[in-house]
Amino acid sequence: MKRKFLLLVMCLLTFHLSFAQNTITVQGRVTDAETGQPLIGAGVVVQGTTTGAQTDADGNYTLSAPADGTLTFNYLGYKATSVPINNRTSINVQMETDAATLQEVVVTGYGVQEKRDVTGSIASVKSEELVRQASQNPVSSLQGKVAGVNITNTGQPGASPQIRIRGTGSALGSADPLYVVDGTFVDNLSFLNPADIESIEILKDASSAAIYGVRAANGVVLVTTKRGRSGEATVNYNGFVGVQRVTNQLEMTNAREYAQLVNEKNGSELITTNLPSTDWYDQILRTAMIHNHQVSASGGTEKVTYSASAGYLNQEGIIEGNDYRRITARLQTDFQINENIKVGYNGIFYDYKSNDIPGDIFYQAYVAPPVIPVFKANGRYGDPVDFPVGNFANPQASLDWFNQESRGQRLTGNAFAEVNFLQNFTFRTSLGLNYGIDEYRNYRSRDSLTTVQFASRSLLTQQRSKTNMWLWENTLTYDKTFGDHDLTVLLGTSAQEDKSNFLTGFANDVEFNSDANLYLDLGDPETVRIEAGGNRATFVSYFGRVNYSFLDRYLLTATLRYDASSKFPRGERWEYFPSIGLGWRVIEEDFMSNQNIFDNLKLRASWGRLGNNNVPSNIFILRVATDERFGAIRNGVLYPGWNINTTTPSTLFWEVVEEFDAGLEMGFLDNRLTVEADWYNRKTKDAIFGVTPLGYLGLGGQILGNYATFRNRGMELIANWNHDISQDFSYSIGANFSRNKNEVTDVAIENATFYNGNLPVGGYQVSVTRVGDPIGSFFGYEVEGIFQNEQEIENSAQPGASPGDFRFRDQDGNNVIDERDKRIIGNPNPGFTYGINTSFRFRSFDLQIDIQGVADVDVYNGNRNVRYGNENYDKDFYDNRWTGPGTSNSYPSADLTGRNLDPSDYYVEKGDYIRIRNLQLGYNLPESVVSTLKMRNLRVYINAQNPVTWFKYNGFSPEVGGAPVSQGIDRNVYPLSATYNFGVNATF
Template identity: 85%
Template sequence: MKRKFLLLVMCLLTFHLSFAQSTITVQGRVTDAETGQPLIGAGVVVQGTTTGAQTDADGNYTLSAPSDGTLTFNYLGYKATSVPINNRTSINVQMETDAATLQEVVVTGYGVQEKRDVTGSIASVKSEELVRQASQNPVSSLQGKVAGVTITNSGAPGASPQIRIRGAGSALGSTDPLYVVDGTFVNDLSFLNPADIESIEILKDASSAAIYGVRAANGVVLVTTKRGKAGESTVNYNGFVGVQRVTNQLDMTNAQEYATLVNEKLRIENPTANLIPTNLPSTDWYDQVLRTATIHNHQVSASGGSEKVTYMASAGYLNQEGIVKGDEYRRITARLQTDFQVSENIKVGYNGIFYDYQSDNIPSDIFYQAFVAPPIIPVFEPNGRYGDPANYPVGNFANPQASLDWFNQKSNGQRLTANAFGEVSFLDGFTFRTSLGLNYGIDEYRNYRSQDSLTSVQYASRSLLTQQRSKSNMWLWENTLTYDKTFGDHDLTVLLGTSAQEDKSNFFRGSVNDVEFNSEADLYLDLGDPETALIDAGGARGTFVSYFGRVNYSFLDRYLLTATLRYDASSNYPRNDRWEYFPSIGLGWRVSEENFMQNQAIFDNLKIRASWGRLGNNNIPANIYRLPVDRDPRLAAIYNGVLFPGANLREVVPATLFWEIVEEVDLGVEMGFLNNRLTVEADWYNKQTKDAIFGLTPLGFLGLGGQIRGNFADFRNRGLELIANWSDDLSTDFSYNIGVNFSRNRNEVTSIATENAAFYNGNLPVGGYQVSITRVGDPIGSFFGYEVDGIFQNEQEVEGSAQPNAVPGDFRFRDRDGNGIIDERDKTIIGNPNPGFTYGINTGFRFKSFDLQLDIQGVADVDIYNGNRNVRFGNENYDKDFYDNRWTGPGSTNSYPSAKLTGRNLDPSDYYVESGSYVRIRNLQLGYNLPSGVVNTLKMRNLRVYVNAQNPVTWFKYNGFSPEVSGAPISQGIDRNVYPLSATYNFGVNATF
């Protein structure tokens, strides 16, 4: 009886427990407690399990849970909320903001800080801003979003943009910033898919960048990739497909207009010359070589994990055609990241990114060929052969279509960027971290020129195969010890670290004639004529050792101090001059936290900060301190019938060589108004480069070519940056934000070792002209030439001028020294390629499930040297603007010359200098989040579709394809037919499962 009774009790208990733990479906909505706005992507987890869900675009969620369980709601910037289910099937939650977590956190290099505690100038761009642009390179997405950062894009598929932070601080060294991806140093970000990035921080001033010492003179770009988080697994897809179209295509003359111009030129040069017929068919060479190109990019990621292990894996594919026929770039990226919480105090992890690219290349001068090719040359002759300039009285020009068809070059490469770390917390506030980074890359290209005869200037009697393979290998080992402690009103963080790095690279290049092309697999150097084989190889190695430390101190949460010291050594410098100290200090005062500010209603936040720092630039020309020897055969001598090779020094280098040093002062203020809906940040900086590597021309009697290079110059960049952001929620259905940034920079050479010395560069292939100069008092790489004082209208004006060899229709140059002779002494600064102003306007709007983003970007007070117009050997084509405005006789114009663009008309002058200012709609995107009902039916968490237009409109006056012209500091802004940007129109999808 007792046994039956116990059995009955157990059955009843089991039934009760089963009933009590029955599973039900719970749904509801999560909103902001203050505004009622839905919280998108809030996490909902059944307490004590990993079962959970995320809210959709309307804040709704649905999940299965025990009827007597508890739901925990989490959202960044809000207090975690736990709610018992109590057998309810509908639970709506209003979450309250958490002031402690709302503070923006920025990466500062070997650590993170709340934005309010930062004493330097750091800009941060988060992932949501990056993915809202359909860019193939993350750096392109930054254009117009960060004050003080100038980005120049190229339209070539796979190309990396040029980025300069607060101006050019070196003449012969690199001006590229240091890129750091998850603690590993890299040369660029072309291997990264923007969807993999969590945030990008740009360390602009010396105080914030000094922790990187010798590498940070040009600023630092810190990239943090996304990491897995504990919870239910999440799968994301981000992808778009679209087309790229040519914008601002330069109008060139047609056959009739071209013939008119050439005939005018011939009449001036020789009145009896044979003229070109004006009724020939016309070819638009730009239309012939350009196309509407396609682009598509896809990325899939999966993330999740538990409290012990978290992971994120992603794979991406990009296929981008260039706007030139035959140009194509393909990229595959793969990423795997895992963190292991081994114990309460020990954490280890790794992050690996693999990248593979393949590219079908085009001739590097194809835009130049299309610009100069006469329109009277047909693409094909009636007999099917390529149109040959030899059949027309115009000169030796390449047929651009023949160049594209004949050119056979492919490139490919792989890169592995990886980082592994271990972290141990011990005692009270101590953390030790060690990390090992690797950056390994291989790049190859193969060029095959077949034996062929396409035109009179495009032929080869023998085939030529050229192959090159280069390899780079970098490892970086860093160790840091951090102490983080709060003592009452004192917050203290101390960081100590060491860094060791080795960079190695090598290449092998070979060429040989007479390799027969049967297939791609048959192209080997050993299949050609061995007597024609040419082999070249080389390599380089650099090592770095560093010790660094940083102290962050805060008192009463209002008085802030950051002090940094780094001790660096680099093998780029002579053995006795390899070590240097790089200190910095930053001070901040959060005025709004003072007692006397508590009763005022103007400032929600007011912080004043000042910093000073010293940085180095190790990116100088390799082995510059070694004496280069020229073994030219012309230096050989024969004595008694015996040949004795000769040699001469090409350059002279001082016995000592020092670091390029950058010292910078930054003064800043940060303000918040109207409940921080309006935030304003302003910075003034003075950035000085001291002991810059510079070249001086040696005295002629020394018998030396080239230059003497050493620490001979000082430069300065001084400027102002202003950032203002406004964001507001007008209702639960409508919110918007508007951001404006503006920067002004003035670049100047402040001293050169030798009085009145200057560095000339910017060579053009006609006459050996050098169109840029770097000298004291002017910006680096300023344009240098004659001032045009009008056009000679008749012979009488010529006879009374300082240019007796001119003819009517030629430029009249200004005789600046008044000596009656136009010579080098009359040249002056005629333009500045360093941008004076950059600005951006970034807006975002949300109405219910729709969102709209509009970004505008621009540059002002900058010049371009139109080398396209300036490079003329004979009968090159003319642009339509020149045709419409040229001099055709007395009184016709006093600005444009005649069609005789030869002789001194090609001397560097301000006629070829044009404004590079522009305003561009950088990005326009309209998105829509599908309703939760549709998303749930598709068994998804969120689904957003969008249409996007990138670079659809650019307003500028420059007579060229694009006003974005990059280049080295001493030769920047010279347009020799750059690869222009195109307008891209996309349709994209963001989906979460």
């Protein structure tokens, strides 16, 4: 018996020694693969066991594990990673973010919510997607990534893109969304460095946006900047340098071709065809440099966390002399006073300077005859007086003569205090500030450059404007889970004041010594003139929201906001804006437990009312302006008369949007495939609309009132596929598609039509807004063909035409072509927008390809349409023009005069395009190299932005924005350029 016991002990000891020999101590560090920051509290488990550990404040871990075992690393928001031990005692892991998981929590305005519990339509774009594009404006980075959002970019340095969420819902008010940065309302995001942003949420439907009431009619863009985390300090550098080049440069006729066209137009050899040729686009365009740098630092303790950054952007324009410089600085700190009290602040400073160019320089280059040289042999500028072509500006002289500088500073900040009490209550108070100063100085010297570019006296113009906004908000939140019920109740108040003022001065005869000596008091005192103005608006709001969930499957969101705005008459300043959203997480039902098709299935529907107060303050006050019809002559002197130029009813009030949205969310194949679809019907009621008064009333301008109803109806579809094939290779493919139809459905005054009076093209009105058609529709004649001979003219409704002229359709058959024959000839509101976004990772390499496009949209080619004499022609016209019977039935002759310039569908072209929005290849250097360089992470990349765009429009770009009633009219658009960058992202 004793022998058997001894044998058993020896066997157990042998087994223990054998196990001990195969068990080792493993230690290491877990960090974010993108930023290199430590991941605190990440789980490390020995695969197949319950043995594990968690990382500390520095991301470090230590545990015992079999030498031939495998470690699995898990962290919320990151992809699980498994690593074989292979007898190693040190294993460092860089974890990648999981895009699908990151979407689970979204910012909803005055709070956050899990994506699964959202009943409205909210799109979220995280920082990882923003920094992978070398964009200078955060809004540009969203193009093609969000369904239902149409973004129109411009190539002008420092300019803000135009954004439309679910169509255009206003004719005379602003159609821009509300921007909210860390709880502070701002006008745009130009002051933000994209690398400072943690996430951007877009509230698209009325249910999600109703918490912002009267400001939310055009949607809401919520921006959350990065905040510090407790742990070791982390320093990050993100920068790139590159070049910009114009793409799809419009080809114009050369001197020989131009002379041929002018001679055809005049019927004689007005210009010889052997003159030297100037390509004015080549002359004024250049390859421009751009570089952007940002350094950030973050860290902290359990009591204090911080995040600070500084950025510098220097961007040259593709036009000589045009450049933009931006400096940004941000500081954010949170203080955890005790377990229940937290305070903090976030401040962003922005300073910019721009050397500007003439606003019409692209149009000058378009129309300038190529027979005019840049310089004469004597060194003076080429002058149209030397050629019988008319009065044209020399574009190079315009650039050299133009002397304008814009600059400004802005401070946007927010301070808050948050108190938790009675376990389930949280009170938060915050004060936001948005303060800005903008200045510009324009100096026109006394000079004589050409016969049309001269000034007998110098003129100095200076302007200084200031904006100041404060926003004080208080919220009380109750959050409680009891049994199968989850309840969150939010109550809040908001008070806001917006103030702005400007001061503009003019003076002649200021002598130019240097930019530093340009002051109004150095000019002729008798010519000094000062103009000033200002604006003030106040807002008061009360709001509340209830989020309720039962059994984690039946969802309710109810919101009510009570808003007042001083922009409207006293009796019309208050309004209620309610909304309700319902959701059903079908996947949680018992009858779904045994199916293998859906991993997620959710239905949702919402309804809500929003307001649009983005109209000029005191718009209801009658204003007067000079009117030549009311002039009077006294003692031989003409005294101009004055008249009311805009009349409004005393009860004018804000526009109201009502929207219904229905959505479906699905997940398949372990949620590798997710699909989301929305259908919406969005009505703008009581829209401010202008009606031309009857002549006998003696009024000028428009009669404004809440006269119209607009509708945007459409659908959105989003599909995403994510797949980790192996530890070495993973990829994702996302696609979004949107369809929107815009229409004016009702106008209170029968047959009323609003003509856009702000942007006539060649003296013609080319767009109208009326019942049954989209806002800002193009309006003109339909071209049936080209008159080939005199006989066709004799038998037509245009007896005064000539062969080669347009033959307009006689719509009413009365044998007269007049205003009654005009029809809607185009729609500038995009019908379809779409985007395809892909990313691939193979070991240390990553590749991103983004494609974006617009379809079913028209552009009015105002460049072709504006002709007063012998302007240049584009090459497409030269190749396709009518030169005699049978040569063309779609393009007219070179004699583009008279009725050939009437608005017609000849000038309306398709604005559809497909663009490679972004193409980026990156490489993360090996850990051994990074450690040698004393870094945590180092990524280098090459990037091509807008390298290729496919379209048929006869212009630089079909991407043409504009105000609602004049959008899509191409008059001198600053074209988008292709940018090629090399960048570095380093973390220390």
